[in-house]
Amino acid sequence: MSLTYITLATDKKMPLVGLGTWKSSPGQCIKREDIFITSKLWNTKHHPDDVEPACRKTLADLQVDYLDLYLMHWPMAFERGNIMMPINEDGSVRYADTDYKDTWKAMEKLVEKGWVKALGLSNFNARQIDDLLSTVTHRPVVNQIECHPYLNQSKLVDHCTKRSIVVTAYSPLGSSDRPWARPDDPKLLEDPRILEIAKKYGKSPAQVIIRWQLQREVVCIPKSTTPSRIKENIEVFDFILSEEDMQQIDSFDCNGRLIVPTIVRDGVRVWRDSSHPYFPFNDSY
Numbered sequence: 001m002s003l004t005y006i007t008l009a010t011d012k013k014m015p016l017v018g019l020g021t022w023k024s025s026p027g028q029c030i031k032r033e034d035i036f037i038t039s040k041l042w043n044t045k046h047h048p049d050d051v052e053p054a055c056r057k058t059l060a061d062l063q064v065d066y067l068d069l070y071l072m073h074w075p076m077a078f079e080r081g082n083i084m085m086p087i088n089e090d091g092s093v094r095y096a097d098t099d100y101k102d103t104w105k106a107m108e109k110l111v112e113k114g115w116v117k118a119l120g121l122s123n124f125n126a127r128q129i130d131d132l133l134s135t136v137t138h139r140p141v142v143n144q145i146e147c148h149p150y151l152n153q154s155k156l157v158d159h160c161t162k163r164s165i166v167v168t169a170y171s172p173l174g175s176s177d178r179p180w181a182r183p184d185d186p187k188l189l190e191d192p193r194i195l196e197i198a199k200k201y202g203k204s205p206a207q208v209i210i211r212w213q214l215q216r217e218v219v220c221i222p223k224s225t226t227p228s229r230i231k232e233n234i235e236v237f238d239f240i241l242s243e244e245d246m247q248q249i250d251s252f253d254c255n256g257r258l259i260v261p262t263i264v265r266d267g268v269r270v271w272r273d274s275s276h277p278y279f280p281f282n283d284s285y
C-alpha cells in the first residue's frame, strides 16, 4: 500500500497519518501550511448559539482562515459557559440537554461560511451516527475514536466505512502518557506479541501498530513531541504486514478502552458520564 492519503466523502484528501497534539507545549508543533488542520467543538459549546463563536475563537487562536476538518468532540453537551469542565464538588459534571443534531445544524453553517472544509464526529457510537445521518445536509466525513490493538473497534469501523465515514484512531499507541495511567496497566508498546512482529519486519512496535491501522484504512494521529519518534511514526509506507500478521494483531482486542473519565461513586470507580443520555459507550459499539 503506497497511499499516503484517504479520500473523504467531500472528495478532499486527508493524510492517513496525523500528528496528535494533546500534552504538547506551545511551539512544539509544525507550521499551518504544512498540515491538514483538524479541530473540535468542545462539549460546553453545543448550544446552537455558541457554535459560531467557538469556531471563530479557534480560527483566531490558530491564526488561520479555515479548518480542514471540524469535529464535534463528544455527543454529550455540558453546561454552557466558559468553564471547560463544569464539575461539582463530587466530581460529577453539570450537563446540558442540547441534542447533538441541533449542534450539527449550527456546525453546518460553518461549512456554508467557508470557515471549515468538512465536518466530522468524535466518540460517536453507531446508533448516534445513524440518528445524526437521518437529518444532516452536510454529512460527517470522519469519526475520531479511540482505536488500537486492545480496542480495534472493528464493528464501528465497518459501520462507518459503509457510510463513507473515515475512522481516525486516537490514542493509537495506547496513550502511555495519559495522566491517569496506573503502573500495572498493560503497556501496548511493550506487548511481547507486538515486539515479536516488529522484530520480524525490522520495524518499531509503534510503526507496526500504525501500519496495521493504515492497512485497515484507519487514519492514525500518534502524539509525540520527540522529533525522532515523529519521524519514526511516519516512516510506515515502506513495508506491508502479511494478512496473517494483520489477523494476529486483530486478535489482541480485549475491549481495552483507556480514554474514559472516571469518578469514585459510593466507593466504586465508575465511568463519570455513563448516566448522560448521550454517553456513547453504553452501547457495545
Ligand SMILES: NC(=O)c1ccc[n+]([C@@H]2O[C@H](COP(=O)([O-])OP(=O)(O)OC[C@H]3O[C@@H](n4cnc5c(N)ncnc54)[C@H](OP(=O)(O)O)[C@@H]3O)[C@@H](O)[C@H]2O)c1
Pocket (backbone or CB within 6 Å): 019, 020, 021, 022, 023, 073, 122, 123, 144, 145, 169, 170, 171, 172, 173, 174, 175, 176, 177, 178, 189, 204, 206, 207, 221, 222, 223, 224, 225, 226, 229, 230, 232, 233, 259
Ligand atoms: N477525540 C478524542 O476524544 C481524543 C481523546 C484522546 C486523544 N485524542 C487525540 O489523539 C492523539 C493521540 O493520542 P494520545 O496522545 O492519547 O496517545 P498516543 O498517541 O497513543 O500515545 C502518545 C504517547 O506515546 C509516545 N510515543 C509516540 N510515538 C512513539 C514511538 N514511536 N515510540 C515510543 N513511544 C512513542 C509519546 O511520547 P512522546 O510525546 O514523549 O514522544 C506519548 O507518551 C492525542 O494527542 C489527541 O490529539 C483525541
